[in-house]
Amino acid sequence: MQFSKKKVVLIEDSPVALEILQRLLNSSPDVDVVGTARDGVEGLEVISQTNPDVICTDLLMDNMDGLELTKRIMAEDPRPILVISNFVQKTDIDNVFRLLQAGAADVFPKPSTDSPTDYEKLKAALIAKIKVLSSMKVALRRQQQLMTAPVELSTSGSILRSESLITNVGSRIKIICIGASTGGLQTIQKILSQLPSNFPLPVICTLHLSEGILSGLVNWLSSECQLRVKIAQVGEYPLPGTIYFAPEKHHLELDFLGKFAYVKALPGEKHCPSITITFKSIANFYSRATVGVLLSGLGSDGAEGLQMISQVGGMTIAQNEKSGAIFGMVKEAIALGAAQNLLEVEEIAPFLLKTISGQ
Incomplete structure (x- = not known):
């Protein structure tokens, strides 16, 4: 039985990080890096040309950053997005998780290690995550749906439809x-x-x-x-x-x-x-x-x-x-x-x- 490779686009403005990520993913027979880009503007073009299964993007980039890129993708042509970032400052952490709110599927730390043991562990974790995300179903996402209001504890009215087998406990x-x-x-x-x-x-x-x-x-x-x-x-x-x-x-x-x-x-x-x-x-x-x-x-x-x-x-x-x-x-x-x-x-x-x- 022949298995198709998972197609990935990498969007990363650091040449060093991009090279490491390409090396990590290309070492797997199950993953194919079909395109790369230095920012979100280039990324949108590469995505339209290559039709990837998963998009990996950095957070901070010129021209169009990871957050704006994620919003565009999820509003126009939704696909699983993996944010790859090194969380340098608290503002970076906040913005990385804003990408999740905008529709990104998961977060992965940017590789920076020279240890062979850590490298192999990182490679296995990244490839496994790519395989999982490639199986995800994602839908068009409107910006007004991104924020969810708290529900009052004293809710009234009927429960939303469910397949419920248990009554009040x-x-x-x-x-x-x-x-x-x-x-x-x-x-x-x-x-x-x-x-x-x-x-x-x-x-x-x-x-x-x-x-x-x-x-x-x-x-x-x-x-x-x-x-x-x-x-x-x-x-x-x-x-x-x-x-x-x-x-x-x-x-x-x-x-x-x-x-x-x-x-x-x-x-x-x-x-x-x-x-x-x-x-x-x-x-x-x-x-x-x-x-x-x-x-x-x-x-x-x-x-x-x-x-x-x-x-x-x-x-x-x-x-x-x-x-x-x-x-x-x-x-x-x-x-x-x-x-x-x-x-x-x-x-x-x-x-x-x-x-x-x-x-």
Whole structure:
């Protein structure tokens, strides 16, 4: 069977960075760099000529920067966009994540290492991300849809349409855990930014991120959300009204007292932090008081964790296929009978609020 290569366009104004990225991607038999450009203006021309599967763009460029380029692409000819940046200053971090809000699919740190070991690790991570993003479905995006208003906790009226199998359990819910993979950063922002300042539960998030992205993501979400956003620390109790993220390079669990604990990955583990490990640990401690939310992602991480939440009597939610998601993880959860509620992204936060308010 013959497999077609994933076509990539690189838009980068640094000759050194461009050369490294080309070398990284061209080393893979599954990826073909079909064009390069020095800025967004050139990039739009190259994209129209080459019809790539994935676009990789820098942030700061002359003539047209990465943000304006992303807005143009998503409004005119949407495709998966990977932002490659080195996050030098806080303003850069803020702008990088504005690209996500504008429609970019994910973020990757700009390569700058001379270490052979780090180089191989970076190459594997970048190629894997390109393969995942090439499978994403993206849609035209209007600018007025980019900002999402918070939802009031005292929502009224009927719930948005969903395939719901569970009725009101609001009085017993104590914690919410969310898992997402490559391409899920936009979705996380959409959901968390809708939670109001009086949201009464802790929210634990586990994401598959490129190394070095987490602190910038937390900083950006802190400016987007009404709740406190932070990286979970060992020995902390999950507190109401706080959004916690699993750390880099470690799995996040709860100990026998319900405090956060870090666990090192075992050799050969594909994802660290693992969504399933976090989900299972939370389900083990909170049992039926748990709500698990599984978002887009390739593979199966999170499916068994969502299954355990369902088995102990908790509520489970999964992002439906209509959302344009990479449906692998959710598909596995459905196969296990773990996805009680299949919702569109825009429905998830209102559904959570109605559930915990007992309506």
